[in-house]
Amino acid sequence: MLITEYRLELAIQALRAILPLTHPADTTLRYFFKNERIGSNERELVAETVFGVLRHRLLLEITCAENTSRDTLLAKPAGCGSGCEAAPPAPDAPQHRVKAATPRRLALAWLIRFGGYNLREIEPVLKRDEKEWLATVKGVKVEDQPLAVQAELPDWLVEKMRASYAGADILAIGQSMQQGAPLDIRVNTLLAKRDDVLQQLHDKNIEATATPYSPVGIRLKEKIPLNKDALFTEGKIEVQDEGSQLLGFLLAPKRNDMVVDFCAGAGGKTLMLSALMNSQGRLYAMDTSEKRLANLKPRLKRSGASNIQPMLIAHENDLKVKRLAGKIDRVLVDAPCSGLGTLRRSPDLKFRQSPGSIEEFTQKQAAILASASRLLKKGGRLVYATCSLLPEENQHIVQAFLAAHPDFVLRPVSEILQQQKIALEMGDYLELRPHLHGTDGFFAAVLELV
Numbered sequence: 001m002l003i004t005e006y007r008l009e010l011a012i013q014a015l016r017a018i019l020p021l022t023h024p025a026d027t028t029l030r031y032f033f034k035n036e037r038i039g040s041n042e043r044e045l046v047a048e049t050v051f052g053v054l055r056h057r058l059l060l061e062i063t064c065a066e067n068t069s070r071d072t073l074l075a076k077p078a079g080c081g082s083g084c085e086a087a088p089p090a091p092d093a094p095q096h097r098v099k100a101a102t103p104r105r106l107a108l109a110w111l112i113r114f115g116g117y118n119l120r121e122i123e124p125v126l127k128r129d130e131k132e133w134l135a136t137v138k139g140v141k142v143e144d145q146p147l148a149v150q151a152e153l154p155d156w157l158v159e160k161m162r163a164s165y166a167g168a169d170i171l172a173i174g175q176s177m178q179q180g181a182p183l184d185i186r187v188n189t190l191l192a193k194r195d196d197v198l199q200q201l202h203d204k205n206i207e208a209t210a211t212p213y214s215p216v217g218i219r220l221k222e223k224i225p226l227n228k229d230a231l232f233t234e235g236k237i238e239v240q241d242e243g244s245q246l247l248g249f250l251l252a253p254k255r256n257d258m259v260v261d262f263c264a265g266a267g268g269k270t271l272m273l274s275a276l277m278n279s280q281g282r283l284y285a286m287d288t289s290e291k292r293l294a295n296l297k298p299r300l301k302r303s304g305a306s307n308i309q310p311m312l313i314a315h316e317n318d319l320k321v322k323r324l325a326g327k328i329d330r331v332l333v334d335a336p337c338s339g340l341g342t343l344r345r346s347p348d349l350k351f352r353q354s355p356g357s358i359e360e361f362t363q364k365q366a367a368i369l370a371s372a373s374r375l376l377k378k379g380g381r382l383v384y385a386t387c388s389l390l391p392e393e394n395q396h397i398v399q400a401f402l403a404a405h406p407d408f409v410l411r412p413v414s415e416i417l418q419q420q421k422i423a424l425e426m427g428d429y430l431e432l433r434p435h436l437h438g439t440d441g442f443f444a445a446v447l448e449l450v
Contacts, residue, residue: 049111256281284324
């Protein structure tokens with residue numbers, strides 16, 4: 001796509017709006033597009049540039065600085081975004097000429113380094129001195145940079161990961177998160193079979209393959225808008241990452257069970273559980289957000305499911321929850337978490353989270369798990385899941401829960417997957433990684449009340 005001054009300026013404006021990172025990047029970008037009312041080509045370029053910059057921001061900031069070290073570059077006030085000037089050097093420090101990593105420089109550096117453009121194509125939109133600087137951008141060697149820059153993960157996160165991962169694993173995870181995620185869909189088995197949906201996609205010349213692990217998943221080669229496709233409008237498919245689909249098979253609800261999706265959100269997993277139950281039994285979709293539950297309604301209408309009861313709760317100890325104590329066969333707790341396993345889709349999260357926010361999540365996760373566990377009847381099963389990579393949100397929460405609740409046991413995920421005829425090597429826990437499994441980073445533990 002030709003880079004014009006107009007298109008470049010749109011990308012710069014979008015970055016300027018997003019880089020303070022006070023709100024999720026996709027939300028800010030949606031408002032930006034709504035206000036600008038621009039063409040599809042421009043939208044595509046702006047979105048690619050914004051998310052490309054967020055994925056590669058640490059390296060791009062280094063390429064944006066002339067005659068400076070990374071330490072000088074990163075000496076910014078706490079919480080300062082990419083548009084901020086570096087902190088002034090001490091009076092006795094050697095004086096370097098530093099260019100700030102402004103939205104303009106970040107956009108240009110991304111176009112040259114990762115966007116597939118060469119200097120000749122971009123030259124017409126450059127200002128004085130930018131050509132000389134951009135000629136050096138490709139020469140910055142990522143392998144010479146610290147691990148945090150190579151992995152494109154903030155220093156604090158790398159330090160947290162070092163407690164559980166070797167440096168090579170951190171790098172592999174970080175590099176896999178720098179790629180965009182594929183588009184996975186789940187076939188609604190209440191209304192369609194996977195083979196039939198695959199055939200219909202192929203008939204439309206859409207490249208699609210069966211997911212390797214989920215028996216009801218399909219992976220599309222390209223991200224295409226599906227919201228107007230008949231398969232979607234008729235409720236035969238839903239967009240859902242394969243890793244998320246596997247949670248339903250770990251819970252494995254039976255047809256006439258009483259089931260609770262404790263943090264249902266907009267109901268993607270709820271709808272899958274209903275399909276696994278053949279729309280029988282009773283399925284409560286609980287959430288503290290009225291808006292999220294409202295988003296479930298049109299999906300529920302399309303799906304053909306008739307056993308779902310949305311339930312708005314004020315908090316995890318709501319009276320509505322207490323009334324169901326000891327009556328439920330299966331509980332899914334897809335807990336609120338840092339989302340650090342979803343950086344392929346939401347690269348801004350690594351800059352929007354912090355050690356403090358992780359601490360808040362762990363307290364919330366422990367409280368939610370303890371409350372949800374009271375719903376189970378004897379012999380019942382609970383699946384605790386997050387889309388985080390950090391053991392403190394995952395294994396540590398489960399181990400602390402088991403220590404405090406001796407009437408619960410951990411069922412090895414490997415056993416459940418084998419029972420479900422899913423060929424996926426795991427141990428006690430489900431631990432999915434983009435570079436190993438092609439899914440988002442997911443964690444799950446299966447707990448049973450004995």
